[in-house]
Amino acid sequence: MSITHTFGLRVRHFRKSKGISQEELADICGLHRTYIGxxxxxxxxxxxxxxxxxxxALDEPLAAFFLGTDNEH
Amino acid sequence: MSITHTFGLRVRHFRKSKGISQEELADICGLHRTYIGxxxxxxxxxxxxxxxxxxxALDEPLAAFFLGTDNEH
Incomplete structure (x- = not known):
């Protein structure tokens, strides 16, 4: 899986585990909702x-977005 | 320390521990030496x-570039 898909899936996972919407995450980051999507x-x-x-914004260390993925090769 | 500086220091660390030059790393990546610098x-x-x-190119998992840094917040 590409690194961008890996990262995207982790963003979605952490966002959902925190129970916030794409829009709420975008607001916290100061980025646009469609960008987060x-x-x-x-x-x-x-x-x-x-x-x-x-x-x-998701209160997770950046490394957590790449640990345990097949991008760890 | 900014994430770009953190990443840069880790690239230098792993590159030097593998005993390769910026030029050799650039060649492996297909990027320009000045870009690596x-x-x-x-x-x-x-x-x-x-x-x-x-x-x-450095045979390290991407997460390793961000573990144990103050960017882990």
């Missing part, structure tokens, strides 16, 4: 700074 | 795909 679908090859912004 | 100095807000490319 495209990240979750793996359509965005986002930068480290935006990845960190999302991780902080 | 700017990543190591934290000057590049790189994308997840390029971060993964570098991690794979």
């Amino acid at each position: 495209s990240v979750e679908r793996g359509e965005r090859n986002i930068t480290l700074k935006n990845a960190e912004l999302i991780a902080q | 700017s990543v190591e100095r934290g000057e590049r807000n790189i994308t997840l795909k390029n971060a993964e490319l570098i991690a794979q």
